[in-house]
Amino acid sequence: MSEAIHITTAIFYCNAPPHVGSAYEALAADVFARHQRRKRGKDKVTFLTGTDEHGDKLKRAALAHGMEPKAFSDRMSAVFRDAWRKLNVSFDFFVRTTDPWHEQFVQQMLKRTYERGDIYFADYQGLYCVGCERFYTEKELVDGNLCPEHNRPVEFISEGNYFLRLEKYREQVREHVARVPDFIRPERYRNEALAMLAEPVGDLCISRPKARLDWGIELPFDPNYVTYVWYDAFWAYFSEPCRTEPDFASRMLPYTTHFIGKDILKTHVVYWPAILLAAGLPLPGHINVHGYLIFGGARMSKSSGNIADPVSYETTYGPDVLRYFVMREFVFGLDGEFSEERLIERYNADLANDLGNFTSRVLAMVSRYFGGVVPAEMEPKPLDTHAEWERALMDRVNGLPTRVDDLVTNLAFKQALETIWEALDTANKYVAATQPFVLVKDPDKRGQAARILFNSLEALRIIASELEPFMPVTSKKLLDLLNVDVESASLPPGEGIKPGHRVKPPVALFPRIGQTKA
RNA sequence: GGCGGCGUAGCUCAGUUGGUUAGAGCACGCGGCUCAUAUCCGCGGAGUCGUAGGUUCGAGUCCUACCGCCGCCA
Structure with missing residues (x-):
């Protein structure tokens, strides 16, 4: 009986529509989730994503569109959800941080943590810009004391706020990171995490007075405050599953695997573990950190404005193409160059x-x-001259599921696809070497041609089956052409398709694209 | 300023504990096949492995300095 697993993407801040960079994360997590479902069974996997909708940035984005925050986040959240649906992201939960249940859950956690004594009240001092309604750190300021937005002096203000004891848990978290090698992966980020935890981190301010920001969840122990965006958003990983199963978080945290971008490494390595420990909960199993997509020379991000709409690729090139491209082209954890020309090259x-x-x-x-x-x-x-080719193909195909499993488990999506394509290459070479299209013209050799085509179909069946997490729509189409149901799709070679089995006539699954400049 | 990463064919990248003529895919050139989506198969050209030193019998692979790009921290 295999263990259950809980898989999450980051909870996307929806002050702007999703771009290919956010889609990359959702797709990587989806490939992983689909793989896990094949491996463990559907009921052992929960896959969660969602939108983060509180905070002043969202409120300002709403105002810029002449909308109320709630109406705006309703709209933006729906845009995310629809985009993920169109990209076949197979989430089981789509959480919104403005959902009443989520708000109630966050209040439960706040209350619990407050009662445990890890939230305290103190003065927060900082440099505040009235125009922006936010604090700035000294290094963000222009010419020492000017707000970068309004170019006017910030004020030093001091106000009461609630703080979470981060520093108290720092050593415990650092030990965990040091002791568990695959807690943070790939390894390069583990070293960064250890560096962050080696220095004092201070405590985390988790509140804002309502007088300054009312777009948030009210503190259960002080109605004059709302909680700050990070504290709220983290709990989205568990609020919805805990609605039907209150112990879900404590039971599943050790089997939780988060997918995040490297920009939020610190929050997931310093804040989130402390938030959990302060609430009396265990730490998550894995934090999987991916790199950025570079687009036109810069990181794809809302602030650089070089965003590309992921859904447009789905409509232009068809299902699975974008997800194949990003999984095949980029090493998980490293930055990668995204370009439409490159996508077309790989497509063809x-x-x-x-x-x-x-x-x-x-x-x-x-x-x-x-x-x-x-x-x-x-x-x-097989004919003696074909035996070696046949064995080479069967060896490839036989070993494929194990090798792909191993690679995907270690987040080596690119290598997993390379391995599948090696099998495909071998199959093409096999057909070229054995030439069934020649054999078939000799009545004595029709049986050999039949054998070769049978082996080829079986190879294709296994490949189609292994492709499911990466290309769910294509996998389904292939199995449909082969007239094989899902149950027999993953049987060992020779046991799936039997003599007498009828397959469908060919169709062009991926028509070649002419050389058009992007 | 401190710490860390990266810099390998036109492009995107692999290169294990240092060891024979530095690899793959794409692109390009030539040849072959004809079942197939002008597809497939074979062959080929191309790289001072960022720069300069050093260790070694031998370094893309270790050490030092420098240049460039990028992170994290202060």
């Missing part, structure tokens, strides 16, 4: 020429030479 080379064409050539031969039916007249043994 990998999807049209390799996957699409191989499918087409094999189905065409079965259809043309054997009326679409896997022939019963198949020879029991």
Whole structure:
């Protein structure tokens, strides 16, 4: 009986629509989640995503659109949800931090933490800009004391606020990071995390007076304050699942795997573990950190404005293409260069020429030479000259599920796809070397041609099955062409498709794209 | 300023504990096949492995300095 697992993306701050960078995270988490469902069974996996809708940045974005915060976040959250749906992100939970249940849950956690003694009241002192309605740190200021937005002096103010004891838990968290090698992965980020935790981190201000910001969740122990955005957003990882199962968080935290961007490493390594420990809960299992997508020379982000709409790629190139591209092209954890030209290159080379064409050539031969039916007249043994090719193909295909599992488990999505494509390459070489299209013209050798096509179909079946997490729509289409149901899709080679089995005529899964400049 | 990462063919990148003529894919050139989506198969050209030193019988792989790009921290 395999363990259950809880998988999350970051909770996306929805002051602007999603871009390809946010989609990348959702897609990576989705590939992982789908893989886990295949491995552990559907009921062992929960996959959660959602939108973070409180705070002053969102309120300002709403005002800029002439809308109330709630109306604006209703709209933006729906945009995210629809985008993920269109990209076939198979979330089980889509959480909104403005959902009444979430707000109630955050209040429960605040109350619990307050009663445990890890929240205290003290003066918060800082440099405040009245125009921006926010605090600035000294390094953010222009010419020593000017607000970068309004170019006018900030004020030093002191106000009462509530603080969470972060520093109290720093050493405990640091030890955990040091002791558990795969708590933060890839490893490069683990070292950064240890560096952050080596120095005092101070305590975290988790409140704002309502007089300054009312767009937030009210503190259960002081109605004059709302909680600050980070404290609120983290609990979205568990609020919704805890609605039906109150112990979900304590039970599943050790089996929780978070996917985040490297920009929020600190919050997940310093704040989140302390928030959990202060609430008397265990630490999560893994924090998986991905890199940025570089787009036109700069990190794709809302603030740089170089954003690309992920859904437009889905409509332009068809389902699965964007997710194939980002998983195949980028090493998880490292930054990568995103370009539409590159996407088209990969589409033509990998999807049209390799996957699409191989499918087409094999189905065409079965259809043309054997009326679409896997022939019963198949020879029991390969020709001597073919034996080596056949064994090479079967070895590849046989080992594929284990190798892919190993790679995906370690977040090596790119290598996993490379491995699948190696099997595809071997299959193409096998057909080129054995030439079933020649054999079939010799009545004595039709049985050999049948054998070769059978092996090719079986290879394609396994490949289609292994492709499901990466290309769910394509996988389904392939299995449909092969006329294989989901249950028999992942059987070992030789046990899926049987003589007498009827397959469908070929279709162009990925029509080649002409050389158009992006 | 401190710490860390990166810099390898036109492009995107692999290169394990230092060891024979530095690899892959794409792009490019030539040849072959014809079942297939002008697809597939084979062959080929191309790189002073950021710069300069050093350790070593031998370094892309270790050490030092420098240049460039990027993070994190102060």
